[in-house]
Amino acid sequence: MLIENKKIAVVGGGPAGLTLARLLQLHDANVKVYERDNDRNVRVQGSTLDLHEGTGLEALKRAGLLGQFYSNHRPVASKMLLVDRSLNIKFEDHDFAEFTSETRPEIDRAPLRDILLDSLQPETVVWDSHFVEMSRQGDGWMLYFRNGKSAYADLVIAADGANSKIRPYISDIKPIYSGITLIEGNIYQAEKNAPGLFGFARGGKVMAFGNEQFIGYGTKGDGSIMFVACFKRPQNWLVQSGIDFGNKSQVLEFFKKEFKEWSNDWHEFFTNKDVHFTPRPQYYYPFDQSWETQENLTMIGDAAHRMPPFAGEGANVAMQDSFELAEVLTSGKFSDIMTAISHFERGMVERGASATKETLENTERMFSLTGLEQMVSFFTDVKRDS
Known part of the structure; x- marks a missing residue:
């Protein structure tokens, strides 16, 4: 050998x-x-x-x-909702999750x-x-x-x-910058610290689209939530923004401005006391x-x-x-x-x-202007063909 x-x-x-x-x-x-x-x-x-x-x-x-x-x-983790900026459900696959949990089983x-x-x-x-x-x-x-x-x-x-x-x-x-930067957040004891969004997911994941932006989150078996708020920005934005991502008030103010057309329900991720933020510009080789x-x-x-x-x-x-x-x-x-x-x-x-x-x-x-429609169409086709 x-x-x-x-x-x-x-x-x-x-x-x-x-x-x-x-x-x-x-x-x-x-x-x-x-x-x-x-x-x-x-x-x-x-x-x-x-x-x-x-x-x-x-x-x-x-x-x-x-x-x-x-x-x-965790079979329940395969349950997914596609929603708009106001959390209106546009696609639900909680039945289809029985299929995806077998073909693409999920684990924390x-x-x-x-x-x-x-x-x-x-x-x-x-x-x-x-x-x-x-x-x-x-x-x-x-x-x-x-x-x-x-x-x-x-x-x-x-x-x-x-x-x-x-x-x-x-x-x-x-690496090459993709044009997308995301803010990752981790919330522990999410049922207490973010009860509205925690309950909305019903143990699964949520994907929201609008204005060439994306918010996604999923609940985990330890009771935590990991979420990402993603948006288009130049490569040097993170340095030039001057945001202290250890300062929750600064991050919330940025979110309110950047995602101003999104429902205030999303603010729950940014206002609870037990959240930790990490900015992540996205690259590829x-x-x-x-x-x-x-x-x-x-x-x-x-x-x-x-x-x-x-x-x-x-x-x-x-x-x-x-x-x-x-x-x-x-x-x-x-x-x-x-x-x-x-x-x-x-x-x-x-x-x-x-x-x-x-x-x-x-x-x-x-991250297109029709992102929600395209993703709903994609998952509808997958569900129909399965």
Whole structure:
């Protein structure tokens, strides 16, 4: 096996990194996952994930974790409402959700992470390991972390997300701004802190369109809500706006101005005492990426092919990266690691480009003047053809 007697470092403990570690350990690989969180008890934020056949679900199948997944997935999360700016329902799929919960079952990020963590050998994850830099040492790399510690690896795999600090060691290709910026908000104890919008969703998700803008949110099994308010702005808007996103009053005033034609019911997200905001300009990588393959370094997931979240493909493509990379490293079909990684990277770039194109097409629909009508038509067709 190509990775026999090799020390493998996976930097990043998200779904892709943990899935890869699990798949490699099934082949007795010596792998460590370096994760910046202090421990596994840190709150896992982000939207609920719908996993797809052939990608996310296939990864869990190969990892032997489908049973645990279905014991923890949330069928109610597939329920969806499409609404206008005033929360008038234009499409409801609470019956159709019975179908989508089977074909694209959903799970919160926290239980998915627990499933993957529990599948790993003890001490696989090295917590409090915020990557800072690395340098070549012999045929491998020495990794340095913010806590002052370091570690050697023969093979490093970047799974450290859209703002990867390892990607520059592989490629100098810069991401392209999509034209869309979003404000992400996370509300804990949402039934108490945002009762109106929490109850309106009935355990599922809500997507609202108007004025080339989009608000989406979903309830999670821990009683929290994650929402996004998305709008078109120039790339440098975030810096020039001067908004302190730690100041709730400033964020509310911005929302009232930017979304002035939206119902005041949406203000509930911005006026409760337990909300945390994060601005996120949305970028993607070019379709024709290429770089020189290295025998001791590669990347997966958002580090390799970041894209906006408007088609639900990011996590699924990332988890496919995990099983495709594990396959080339353990199958015995390649003569050396560089050949195996080169084969993997060519396929990864193609998959990433395809998913990015689909995402950008969906983004154009969602943020058009007829976004609501187009999305209602799209989901009506899907429901009819299912």
